[in-house]
Amino acid sequence: MKNPPVTLITIAEKAGVSVMTVSRALNDEGSVAAKTRAKVRAIAAELGYSPNLSAKMMKGSRTNVIGILVNDLQSAVINEIIGAVSVAVRKLEMDLVIYNSIGDTDNAPSRGLGHMLQGLCDGLLLILPRISDTQLRQLEQRGLPVVLVNYWRPTDLPVVRGGNSDAAAAATRHLLQLGHRRIGFITGSAFTGQSQERQHGYESALRGAGIEVDPKLIAAGDFGRRSGYEAASALLTAENAPTAIFAANDEMAFGAIDAVRACGLRMPQDVSVIGFDDIPAAAHVHPALTTVRQPLAAISDAAVRELLLRIAGSGGEQQRVEFPSELVLRDSTARAPARADAAPAPKRATAPRRTGAAAVKPAPMKAATVKPATVKPVAGAAASRKRPAGKA
Amino acid sequence: MKNPPVTLITIAEKAGVSVMTVSRALNDEGSVAAKTRAKVRAIAAELGYSPNLSAKMMKGSRTNVIGILVNDLQSAVINEIIGAVSVAVRKLEMDLVIYNSIGDTDNAPSRGLGHMLQGLCDGLLLILPRISDTQLRQLEQRGLPVVLVNYWRPTDLPVVRGGNSDAAAAATRHLLQLGHRRIGFITGSAFTGQSQERQHGYESALRGAGIEVDPKLIAAGDFGRRSGYEAASALLTAENAPTAIFAANDEMAFGAIDAVRACGLRMPQDVSVIGFDDIPAAAHVHPALTTVRQPLAAISDAAVRELLLRIAGSGGEQQRVEFPSELVLRDSTARAPARADAAPAPKRATAPRRTGAAAVKPAPMKAATVKPATVKPVAGAAASRKRPAGKA
DNA sequence: ATGAAAGCGCTAACAT
């Protein structure tokens, strides 16, 4: 069962040449007689040889492996980015290794980050890193080429990212144009700085429209669906509830939608909801989610390109690459109800519904795997709504 | 910027001891004076030392890294499994490296699989491997410990998996009990053998009920949402269309639901849909998807445990570990319409709808990112349906 | 309790 591993030596002996010749033959380097090369390759194939990556790396030669470091493989955006990076890396005939460091913190210096750093790959892509400043500083000191993706906090490391603030402002303006005046915002966690940027866009759009930012309309979430549900529930059941909710990401927007329904409100007639990221589910949900899309493919391509530059040693001059995001209009946003803070007249001939402020108190969302035991009926919603989807 | 990497030597010099002492101090092995150990560790921490994994591996010592090989990081089930494995691995204080080998085929012997094999990790978990028999055989010959997860085709490698056939039969019987007689099945791709197993359960349940298997009711998909849409569209627009559709996984079930709606049919009143896997989205969709759940945590724990056994050298006797899956009843299945193959009378007072066979021909599903440009209204669906969710 | 030597599989640099 456990054959002795096939090494260059094995092949060299069998082929009657030196190890070096085998190495050259297999790597297409130096000059090797065509015949020798063929022979060596044949034997290698026959023996099922595969090079020992570790040994390669020890020699400091390139391994053609790019590492990705993530903290959360369950996150839809992160997976989208990984997918896009996959494609970009594959184009370059390189390999991709993903390193999942959920929950890693400073107290584990020899684990987590450290491992990949020196050992495994030519360079490292940090996707939405929930990384401590200490760790970030360690990275900066090390030689391993690193590029951060969608990171917004201050750092000297190279960063490639999609637009946040401007697009969030555009999303907010979209709601304003629909007549919404009380617009709630659900923040995400603070690690990457993206939530702050998005919130900044939200606030500046409001100010631009002469509307004061009401702290009561800003609820804290953590980018998870459940937190979106809870934050939205709080917003919707408070006095003077918002008629629109802007969640800092799509997953929280989904949670917010759940909350809207749990409150007995209709989406989008009573409450508009808008997300951020445009994960695939956003288009598939009913009604489809209006959200902000980042050009993930472009971001990923650029990130890989930047990383390669650094691996090649040409310390790319450009330390910040940014791609604008765009608003994607779908069906979760609609005109604000006639009077935001009173029970509005139903705009279409549908069953009468409670709406606006002081909605039905929703039950706390069930844990982890939510099986909606008793689905709150959402009858007659979205009766005949149509809108051409597309860019803003 | 590019500091010389911190090695044992660096630390040894600074501490005024030999490299070996440093190694021992850092690894808690052999005997080292408490004072020396403390000193060495302090210096290591100060310098931000992290061990060079490659060098460790070259010495054949364990690295405490477990590798995962997947072919598709976009797949929701795979991500669920990865998540569960993450947890299991973390419990053991080990690290996890994910290797994405999308599209790897036999023609790339030195790439893909080969890389991880000898170099990077102590053992390898193959999740839903879309792997060729050749590659599988290569693995068997190599020494690297390997465990397959959710693989159903013949192999001598150890396998840990969740039940398919029995649970699929249970799902089918559920539909039969609801009065469905014409039940469509959408297959997945054949790589892992799971689709075949599920289909087998479907067929045996039908036969058990004295119903002949109609090949026209079996449509080919590839586990992707889009293929589910297309397969379901074909089924629903054919003569003598099914009143229920069982998709070999949840993502195809979602596609099937899209198709049901695109046909102007109601779900579940006109057509019941049932999936397999119970990915998180299944519970969040409206109406929530009836599906089959595999005990992913148990599977992952067992897989990691088996792998560790093999890494430790004690070639676990048990080559097959299997966990039963269970039916999860939600809201996408309902009693069959009164007469399956005629236009049924609407069961509730809703807008008149075409239903049953010869439904509206749906448009082909839009590519990749589906933005439903013109959402087919699905008014009044699921008017006041309630059912306690839970296990069968 | 500590150190010195050897070597893991590979490749860059220098022979031949």
Place this chain on the structure above:
DNA sequence: ATGTTAGCGCTTTCAT
């Protein structure tokens, strides 16, 4: 075109 030497960072083995 091919071979030889040396050494990457670490640990195992055998001293001390």
